[in-house]
Amino acid sequence: MERNRQLRLARHIKEHEAVSLDLFNITEEDIPTPGEGQFLVKTEALGTSPAQRAYLMGRDSRFHPPLAIGEIMRGRGVGQVISSCHPDFTEGDMVACSTGWQYYSIQDGDQSKSPVKTLQKIHQPQTPHYLHLGTLGASGFAAYFGLLDVGRPVAGDVVVVSACAGGVGSLVAQIARLKGCRVIGIAGGPEKCAWIKDVIGVDEAIDYKAGDLADKLAQYCPDGINIYFDNVGGEILDLALKNMALKGRAIICGLISTEYEAVAPPGPRHYYNLIYKRARMEGFFVWDYFAEFEAAESDLMGWYKYGDLISTEKVYHGLESAPEALQSLFAGIAAGIKVIDLDR
Numbered sequence: 001m002e003r004n005r006q007l008r009l010a011r012h013i014k015e016h017e018a019v020s021l022d023l024f025n026i027t028e029e030d031i032p033t034p035g036e037g038q039f040l041v042k043t044e045a046l047g048t049s050p051a052q053r054a055y056l057m058g059r060d061s062r063f064h065p066p067l068a069i070g071e072i073m074r075g076r077g078v079g080q081v082i083s084s085c086h087p088d089f090t091e092g093d094m095v096a097c098s099t100g101w102q103y104y105s106i107q108d109g110d111q112s113k114s115p116v117k118t119l120q121k122i123h124q125p126q127t128p129h130y131l132h133l134g135t136l137g138a139s140g141f142a143a144y145f146g147l148l149d150v151g152r153p154v155a156g157d158v159v160v161v162s163a164c165a166g167g168v169g170s171l172v173a174q175i176a177r178l179k180g181c182r183v184i185g186i187a188g189g190p191e192k193c194a195w196i197k198d199v200i201g202v203d204e205a206i207d208y209k210a211g212d213l214a215d216k217l218a219q220y221c222p223d224g225i226n227i228y229f230d231n232v233g234g235e236i237l238d239l240a241l242k243n244m245a246l247k248g249r250a251i252i253c254g255l256i257s258t259e260y261e262a263v264a265p266p267g268p269r270h271y272y273n274l275i276y277k278r279a280r281m282e283g284f285f286v287w288d289y290f291a292e293f294e295a296a297e298s299d300l301m302g303w304y305k306y307g308d309l310i311s312t313e314k315v316y317h318g319l320e321s322a323p324e325a326l327q328s329l330f331a332g333i334a335a336g337i338k339v340i341d342l343d344r
């Protein structure tokens with residue numbers, strides 16, 4: 001009889017340590033039974049997110065308490081409701097939610113006490129279902145709301161996207177192109193730059209590891225940057241601020257280059273340019289848009305179905321491959337959105 005298989009945190013990660021299977025204990029338990037107001041989800045696939053490094057570090061992640069040793073690794077997954085004692089969820093429903101790195105999870109349908117709502121019912125499931133963790137899920141929503149609601153692009157805008165070969169970045173670049181913008185993508189290494197040009201369709205690609213980012217930004221954006229979509233922070237954000245156009249918008253999505261450093265680096269030096277360019281820099285949090293996910297999903301799905309938006313999922317296979325998938329995200333090993341198909 002099948003049992004619930006899990007990856008539990010065996011110890012906290014050290015600074016700059018790679019994410020590996022050694023950090024976890026593999027455990028097995030009986031499949032749990034849902035109580036009143038709960039339902040049981042059989043996970044099909046797991047997503048990855050930079051936020052998971054905070055869990056591995058045992059750090060307070062603002063919306064969750066630190067992950068203790070022995071707990072199941074926290075993470076988002078997509079799966080099917082297979083048994084329910086909740087009036088709003090029935091067997092066969094597809095959901096994306098915080099499943100953790102395990103085969104089965106009990107979900108409490110009541111989100112009223114959660115600081116952020118993350119339990120999402122999928123009304124029009126698309127195959128493969130892991131698309132609802134990436135292109136048609138959290139990555140897609142971050143790209144969609146960050147660019148369209150915070151950035152408010154208009155045709156002809158010059159949009160610069162950092163971590164452009166990553167999950168969110170590769171979707172931002174495509175949506176910006178759909179809106180008639182000129183897109184400059186920043187990525188690490190010649191292979192990723194070729195990929196964002198040939199597959200994602202950016203107008204220009206800049207390899208930030210080549211050492212000429214400042215010159216290339218000035219060359220490709222002679223009239224300045226109208227929208228800078230930032231996934232990385234640090235030096236790249238600073239150079240983008242230096243090159244803002246009048247009334248430019250810097251959208252702060254993430255800061256992966258500095259977020260997990262023990263000592264926070266000095267802040268951007270070029271923020272004075274926000275004054276001279278009457279520009280604005282604004283952060284956003286994708287889960288604040290939870291109530292609008294269904295509308296966004298419908299737009300993303302429409303573009304996806306007509307081939308205007310390509311999905312970039314890079315699929316890893318099996319629960320034990322989850323650490324490798326997450327490591328790939330941090331080390332920038334592969335392009336696209338990293339998901340783990342549990343292959344069950």
Ligand SMILES: NC(=O)c1ccc[n+]([C@@H]2O[C@H](COP(=O)([O-])OP(=O)(O)OC[C@H]3O[C@@H](n4cnc5c(N)ncnc54)[C@H](OP(=O)(O)O)[C@@H]3O)[C@@H](O)[C@H]2O)c1
Pocket residue numbers: 048049050051138139142163164165166167168169186187188189192231232252253254255256257258284285286287328329330331332333334336337338
């Ligand atoms: N605000 C929100 O609500 C929200 C929601 C989702 C995600 N996020 C944030 O959005 C960003 C992208 O997330 P994602 O899931 O799509 O991850 P991702 O872009 O697929 O993966 C991260 C990428 O960042 C790049 N990177 C890593 N270290 C770097 C460094 N030191 N300097 C420059 N680039 C570096 C790597 O690409 P290269 O190989 O090109 O360096 C890596 O592939 C993250 O910062 C995440 O925290 C925010």
